[in-house]
Amino acid sequence: MEKKFTKLYRVWHWLLAFSVLGLLITVALRKTFLSWRTNSEIIQTQLSQSGIEVTHEIAKATAKAIRSGMWEWHYIFAVILVIAIVIRIYMMLTKKAKLPIIVFLQAESRDKLKYGVYMFLCFFILMMTISGVILYYHDLLNLTKDTVGWLKDLHEDMMYGVLIFVVLHLAGVFKHELSTKEPIVSKMIHGD
Ligand code: HEM
Ligand code: HEM
DSSP states (O other), rough: OOOOOOOHHHHHHHHHHHHHHHHHHHHHHTTTTOHHHHHHHHHHHHHHHHOOOOOOHHHHHHHHHHHHHHHHHHHHHHHHHHHHHHHHHHHHHHHHSSSSHHHHHHSSGGHHHHHHHHHHHHHHHHHHHHHHHHHHHTTTTOHHHHHHHHHHHHHHHHHHHHHHHHHHHHHHHHHHHHHHOHHHHHHHHOOO
């Protein structure tokens, strides 16, 4: 394998980090400030205080319309994530990187924990991408309502896997930065 912090490796890492953090932010907004459940109630209450009664359906459609501009970013970040995955596949095909599971299996025992975290992080990100793309094209793929519902639940539940391993990764990076002399974060930005 080539030197670790090459330009391509850094581009791959930051595209991956940027897109995953972006995707997590869109989900956080969807579940809080732009939640259709909360906002449809606000719409109904506010309008009714002004003497305008709207049905639950109209309030729900309005809340979803307000959310939709933000949610487009879920798909924009998804495209960036797919580009990062394609770069990683290219790196693996040209022997510039290895499959995370192989890196884990070949790692010395003192590095197993670190590479174990990367392996699970990459696994969950890949699963999110596959399930997300299938969900996005569910009409084209003629999926049944049950399958779409199952995929949605899977996509949503696996997000917690991504969250847990992102937090473990960041904790590991900061611990390394603080407890050793190697400036690992600046190496990931500027190179070796
Ligand atoms: C959601 C966000 C992030 C994801 C998904 C992510 C993902 C990854 C992955 C998969 C690796 C292992 C690469 C490999 O060797 O195959 C890695 C390494 C690394 N990441 Fe991140 N990363 C994220 C955010 C960050 C942030 C914010 C920082 C800096 C503060 C950072 C700093 C590093 C460093 C320094 C390494 C190299 C560690 C080493 O080889 O010892 N990452 N990252
Ligand atoms: C780390 C990556 C990702 C995370 C954490 C993530 C998270 C989520 C979550 C939690 C939901 C459910 C939101 C809710 O119903 O409240 C969701 C929905 C969805 N995601 Fe992702 N996602 C990721 C990647 C992707 C990718 C790569 C795509 C590909 C296009 C995608 C497409 C979708 C679609 C189509 C939905 C359903 C939207 C709807 O029902 O309105 N996601 N995502």
